[in-house]
Amino acid sequence: xxxxxxxxxxxxxxxxxxxxxxxxxxxxxxxxxxxxxxxxxxxxxxxxxxxxxxxxxxxxxxxxxxxxxxxxxxxxxxxxxxxxxxxxxxxxxxxxxxxxxxxxxxxxxxxxxxxxxxxxxxxxxxxxxxxxxxxxxxxxxxxxxxxxxxxxxxxxxxxxxxxxxxxxxxxxxx
Numbered sequence: 001x002x003x004x005x006x007x008x009x010x011x012x013x014x015x016x017x018x019x020x021x022x023x024x025x026x027x028x029x030x031x032x033x034x035x036x037x038x039x040x041x042x043x044x045x046x047x048x049x050x051x052x053x054x055x056x057x058x059x060x061x062x063x064x065x066x067x068x069x070x071x072x073x074x075x076x077x078x079x080x081x082x083x084x085x086x087x088x089x090x091x092x093x094x095x096x097x098x099x100x101x102x103x104x105x106x107x108x109x110x111x112x113x114x115x116x117x118x119x120x121x122x123x124x125x126x127x128x129x130x131x132x133x134x135x136x137x138x139x140x141x142x143x144x145x146x147x148x149x150x151x152x153x154x155x156x157x158x159x160x161x162x163x164x165x166x167x168x169x170x171x172x173x174x
Contacts, residue, residue, distance in 0.1 A: 101109070122130045 118127065121127050125131065125134055
């Protein structure tokens with residue numbers, strides 16, 4: 001049996017269930033609230049259109065504040081530090097102008113260029129590491145040549161010994 005005794009114990013609250021009548025009442029209230037908001041939006045849109053027609057200006061500030069996304073419509077914010085984001089026009093964006101690189105981007109580009117320069121010099125054999133590698137390769141090449149020469153000499157010596165042994169054997173057989 002577990003330490004706490006019975007499963008479930010004394011903790012927790014009694015569950016309360018919403019009755020179907022309460023659910024229906026909430027749904028109706030929600031529908032009425034949405035209808036009122038739509039009517040208010042329609043009247044606000046009409047006022048905005050009348051202002052635009054009367055003034056002849058094309059300021060988009062009124063349109064941006066009329067329709068808000070998400071929870072913004074429910075909460076009214078009065079923050080003096082908040083900067084409203086303005087939509088940029090395609091013609092205002094400079095694509096061809098020289099763009100300032102951040103410090104990290106600049107350092108990364110310099111690092112890549114330095115690595116490429118080093119690899120070119122390494123392949124040309126001008127770096128200390130490349131010189132050491134070439135010297136090591138020359139030593140290994142000499143050792144292999146000597147080992148191959150010794151093998152050849154041993155092979156020739158064995159063949160000569162075998163030929164001499166055959167010559168002695170052939171003479172003794174006659």
